[in-house]
Amino acid sequence: MAHPHESRRSGPRSAPPSATSEPTATGPDSYGPRLASVVLFVHDHDESADFYQELLKMEVTVRTATAALLVGQGGFQVYLRTVGPKAIHPVGHVGAQYVIWTADGPDDFQRCERVLRARSDRVGTRHGDGFTLIEGRDPSGLPVLVAYPGPDEVARLEIIARYYV
Missing domain, CATH: 3.30.720.120 (Signal recognition particle alu RNA binding heterodimer, srp9/1)
Incomplete structure (x- = not known):
């Protein structure tokens, strides 16, 4: 599985619902930023x-x-x-709230879970439609989320209520 920064446009499963099978702007490899x-x-x-x-x-x-x-x-x-050390991160304010990483495979997902559990007592697991998401905390208490498989392998067909509703 590619890293989250690599472009993975291998077919209809990885394309967003509004995307067409052929990019239009500047050529066949142009999908935007x-x-x-x-x-x-x-x-x-x-x-x-x-x-x-x-x-x-x-x-x-x-x-x-x-x-x-x-x-x-x-x-x-x-x-x-x-x-x-006293800076706060208010949830619910304008701006990015979460970054969700994608594990490189099932073994990497388990490794990420071990790292999160070793460093945080606030770790939880959620299951979506065909994927699993683990949430822990970084040393500053910020939420850290890792999913497997990624959205390029299993389309997200729901909005996880805990984060967005």
Whole structure:
């Protein structure tokens, strides 16, 4: 299974419901922009870098006094920025609330579950229509979600009420 940053347009199962089988804009390989980076504000970027490096199998490529950059296979990036130990993350406010990662396979999903359970006592599992989602917390208490299989393998036919309704 490809990493979340890689384009995987292999057929109707992976195309969004509104997509056509042939891209139109600038040629047969044009599907529009894809997610390349995520920026997370955290309590301690060093502690968070260690966590995300282990969980996501990413490499820390740059580290400063207040930030770290992790890069995964294929170039996907996670920027971590220290905002201090008392900074809060209010749920329900405008802006991104969750990032859902896709495990590379069933063994990788189990590995991610072990990492989350070893680092957090707040871990839960949910089952969707053909996929499983595990949620844990990072060192700053931010929710971390990992799914398997990914939406490119099993279309999401429901909105998970816990997160969106």
